[in-house]
Amino acid sequence: MTNEEMKTKIESDFKDWILSAAVSPQKEVIITAKPATYLSLCRDLRDKNEYSFQHLSCLTAVDYPKENKMTVVCHLWSYKKCAQLTLKVDVDRANPRIPTVENVWKSANWFEREVFDLYGIIFEGHSDLRRIMMPEDYTKFPLRKDFTDDGFIVKPN
Amino acid sequence: MTDLLLSQIKLGAESQFGTDEYVVNLGPQHPATHGVLRLIVKLDGETVKETTPVLGYLHRSIEKICENRTYPQCITYTDRVDYVSAMSVNLAFALATERLMGLEAPPRAQWLRMIMVELQRLASHLLWMGAFAGDIGALTPFLYGLRERERIIDLFEMTCGQRLTYNYIRIGGVMIDVLPEFVPKCRAFLDYFEPKIAEYEELLTYNPIFLERTKGVGIISPEVGINAGVCGPSLRGSGVPCDVRKQQPYLYYDQVKFNECLETAGDCWSRYRVRMREIRESVSILRQCLDRLEPGPFETKLPPVLKAPPASEIYSRIESSRGEMGVYLVGDGTIKPWKCKFRCASFNNTYVLDQLTRGWKIADIMAVLGSLDMIVPEVDR
Numbered sequence: 001m002t003n004e005e006m007k008t009k010i011e012s013d014f015k016d017w018i019l020s021a022a023v024s025p026q027k028e029v030i031i032t033a034k035p036a037t038y039l040s041l042c043r044d045l046r047d048k049n050e051y052s053f054q055h056l057s058c059l060t061a062v063d064y065p066k067e068n069k070m071t072v073v074c075h076l077w078s079y080k081k082c083a084q085l086t087l088k089v090d091v092d093r094a095n096p097r098i099p100t101v102e103n104v105w106k107s108a109n110w111f112e113r114e115v116f117d118l119y120g121i122i123f124e125g126h127s128d129l130r131r132i133m134m135p136e137d138y139t140k141f142p143l144r145k146d147f148t149d150d151g152f153i154v155k156p157n
Numbered sequence: 158m159t160d161l162l163l164s165q166i167k168l169g170a171e172s173q174f175g176t177d178e179y180v181v182n183l184g185p186q187h188p189a190t191h192g193v194l195r196l197i198v199k200l201d202g203e204t205v206k207e208t209t210p211v212l213g214y215l216h217r218s219i220e221k222i223c224e225n226r227t228y229p230q231c232i233t234y235t236d237r238v239d240y241v242s243a244m245s246v247n248l249a250f251a252l253a254t255e256r257l258m259g260l261e262a263p264p265r266a267q268w269l270r271m272i273m274v275e276l277q278r279l280a281s282h283l284l285w286m287g288a289f290a291g292d293i294g295a296l297t298p299f300l301y302g303l304r305e306r307e308r309i310i311d312l313f314e315m316t317c318g319q320r321l322t323y324n325y326i327r328i329g330g331v332m333i334d335v336l337p338e339f340v341p342k343c344r345a346f347l348d349y350f351e352p353k354i355a356e357y358e359e360l361l362t363y364n365p366i367f368l369e370r371t372k373g374v375g376i377i378s379p380e381v382g383i384n385a386g387v388c389g390p391s392l393r394g395s396g397v398p399c400d401v402r403k404q405q406p407y408l409y410y411d412q413v414k415f416n417e418c419l420e421t422a423g424d425c426w427s428r429y430r431v432r433m434r435e436i437r438e439s440v441s442i443l444r445q446c447l448d449r450l451e452p453g454p455f456e457t458k459l460p461p462v463l464k465a466p467p468a469s470e471i472y473s474r475i476e477s478s479r480g481e482m483g484v485y486l487v488g489d490g491t492i493k494p495w496k497c498k499f500r501c502a503s504f505n506n507t508y509v510l511d512q513l514t515r516g517w518k519i520a521d522i523m524a525v526l527g528s529l530d531m532i533v534p535e536v537d538r
């Protein structure tokens with residue numbers, strides 16, 4: 001299955017569940033999910049035989065303060081089909097909440113803890129949502145773009 | 158008298174001396190945790206009930222630093238992500254940046270990169286072998302492993318002047334061409350090194366004590382392993398073909414012949430076998446690369462200022478010494494990455510530690526931890 005074929009297939013299979021699907025200039029298939037159907041989309045992508053994205057390679061987030069949103073990005077890999085997929089879902093920056101995918105891929109447990117720690121996104125239903133890198137009494141979210149701290153100096157261009 | 162005492166003890170064990178759970182803290186400074194990793198272990202007698210890794214003692218926020226540096230400056234930081242296998246991380250970042258900007262390194266640079274990364278894999282696996290054997294009580298392999306690793310480090314030092322953090326693989330090529338005597342020296346090293354592998358195997362592989370400590374211990378089933386994100390040699394020990402070099406070839410890995418090493422049992426011993434066989438495969442890859450290395454430019458002409466296209470992104474994966482290494486970059490049209498994420502194999506391999514050690518004895522934690530080949534700077538970044 002080429003990238004274009006996969007994009008069209010996902011577009012037709014999950015028409016109501018996704019906002020957009022595209023092949024990037026870097027030749028990656030990128031789909032954006034609706035927050036309400038994000039969890040069921042993940043489960044289907046893992047379980048359906050023609051996709052079998054059983055491996056959550058990476059889960060992280062990107063901060064876009066200008067658009068007032070944060071994006072949770074999942075990179076999936078299918079060992080059976082040798083295919084890669086980027087799955088995105090946008091969350092509101094003021095109230096960042098999204099269901100956890102821990103029950104779909106176990107590896108999401110620590111990935112989501114890290115995103116919670118560094119971006120402050122709350123994963124609803126997560127079994128163990130604690131800080132993982134920063135000290136437990138830390139109050140800021142370091143990877144947000146508006147982060148300031150005494151020891152943190154942004155170098156001028 | 159003795160009989161009476163024994164019967165009393167027996168009676169006591171049944172009636173009043175019930176076992177109780179207790180908690181042992183391992184680390185953060187413990188020689189067997191390979192860095193500053195802290196494990197909180199809940200025990201019943203000697204049996205492990207639960208292992209909770211506590212991370213963050215080595216968190217240097219490399220990802221935040223990279224967001225505030227230009228792309229070429231970031232390469233220096235990637236060395237520190239995994240200092241035991243610095244070349245691999247250099248390569249992961251350089252490849253991701255090149256794919257983001259549509260650049261391509263010339264053939265000589267690609268072959269040189271492959272040589273360096275495979276040499277690095279040898280060095281990393283040798284250090285792992287020594288440390289793993291050391292963890293479960295055999296100290297000699299550590300000396301053997303470091304003896305040969307020293308020679309590899311000498312080759313690196315001859316090429317780029319560094320012994321640990323090389324900063325050698327750059328965007329668009331490599332830092333500098335190798336010296337003319339590099340190729341013969343590398344060949345000489347391979348000839349010297351190949352018989353030594355049998356020597357390590359003689360020391361460890363069928364050693365009864367080693368077998369007792371590793372065979373059947375800490376089994377990962379393929380389904381659990383895939384779902385928990387385990388990758389690299391640790392997952393290949395369970396029989397899942399997951400080598401990125403085969404599945405999504407980068408550099409010229411599709412042009413060299415090598416086997417993907419698989420074992421089926423999924424225990425510590427299988428993971429050990431996979432890595433030992435990978436050492437042999439790396440030697441074979443290295444010989445093929447040296448044969449095909451031809452003169453030519455070692456770097457491509459880069460634009461004076463490296464800028465990523467606006468709203469571009471890339472997720473690029475390589476097979477580092479420890480497993481799948483991914484770099485996620487988001488470009489915003491400036492000279493700095495908007496987002497830079499390192500997906501490291503050790504992070505996921507440490508996550509699975511709790512599941513692997515439950516029900517085993519406390520001494521087995523060391524065997525399992527060693528067999529997963531985790532490096533703490535890579536976990537914490």
